[in-house]
Amino acid sequence: MAPPNRLLLIDDHRLFNDGLKSLLDAQPDLTVCGQVFTATDALSAVHRFHPQLVLLDINLQGTNGIDLGIQLIRQFTGLRVILLTMYNQPKLLEEARRAGLQGYLLKEATTDQLLTGIRTVLSGGTFFKLDDPESSPMNDPFNDDFARRLNLTFREVEIIRLICQGLSSEQIAEQLNLSIETIKTHRKNIYFKLNISKVADLIQFAIKQGL
Amino acid sequence: MAPPNRLLLIDDHRLFNDGLKSLLDAQPDLTVCGQVFTATDALSAVHRFHPQLVLLDINLQGTNGIDLGIQLIRQFTGLRVILLTMYNQPKLLEEARRAGLQGYLLKEATTDQLLTGIRTVLSGGTFFKLDDPESSPMNDPFNDDFARRLNLTFREVEIIRLICQGLSSEQIAEQLNLSIETIKTHRKNIYFKLNISKVADLIQFAIKQGL
DNA sequence: GAGGCAATACCACTTTTGTGGTATTTTGAA
């Protein structure tokens, strides 16, 4: 039987790392040869453990996963790198792809997705996957509960989303084929319901709801 | 010897849950009697396992940890509830405290903090703890790397922070004892460096940096 | 000591937000 593939975890979130390690070690074809918690330890760990694949978080002390990933694949030929992050952001995924990394996976991914991604990359492919809002309503930041708690209407939630994307009232009006005045009215009502008074507050609020 | 305290984990983030479970089960005085991944399963699980303590995430399908926590302590007298969340937000902590929950811990907390918090609450106390930026620079969203990559100055990072907290230019000027004009100048320079043009963009940006 | 950068500050002007009204139409539930 072929020896299991060696994986290295680089993530300062220890508990998550531990959970991931037990999942991976339970697979006969995979073994976690080490975990490190800081970027500074990463290079020496790759030297020491010579893994086939590195799973890399984006948030690291002193640097970030993408830069570190670039450095790793440049320095260790054949080494493959998957970004493993909580950020469900197309732009970050694209950045990772452009940087030449082999994968982008969400920490919230299902076990199946994680394993599929890892095996795909190990066998020479790439695997880039964001969260599909259709298939996992629980990751929808503006879920029913959020709206219900605050008595927000459907339209209001829709407009909150667009504001949070950085659109101006004018752009929102354009996109929804409405008058700017209508958007301003909705904005007023939203601010009243949330008891806030500025875009900044709104976005802060949206973050807290789990965007 | 006293039987170990029974804990129930409620969190849809399975990997994190698994990691936490192995940590807790390794403690002689603690045992994880069950883990559930949705709020709907929570009530029946508490019935089945009658834990002393519930560790509860904020983001749950169909509801949120605070509401569920309120419901749990109302329904099961003596049951203690700790919110375990990724949100390092004073307002959420306060909400949890007002709601009568017994603790608020960050998923990024150290193992020590987690165990201390759990034991404190089990022995009848409360434990509310946010991240201390002084003691854990790695959780600082605007770390060196962020500033370096974008050529932001110290002052600029400081002002980004305040903008993201929802302060107006005037309020920032007041707080830093500067002229509004100075703040506006900094704002201009920040927007130029980040290639953006609105507060909303800035906050979006800050989120991506790991706020 | 010359040059560059960071931090401060001001002016003038435009655009966008935010506030406080009012009013009409659509729609769904009782």
Next chain:
DNA sequence: TTCAAAATACCACAAAAGTGGTATTGCCTC
């Protein structure tokens, strides 16, 4: 079918934010 909520829309005015300049000071480095 009637009633209330939701969605639409307008007006006017105040307050911020954003844009495009310029300018001074202090500090560090070459």
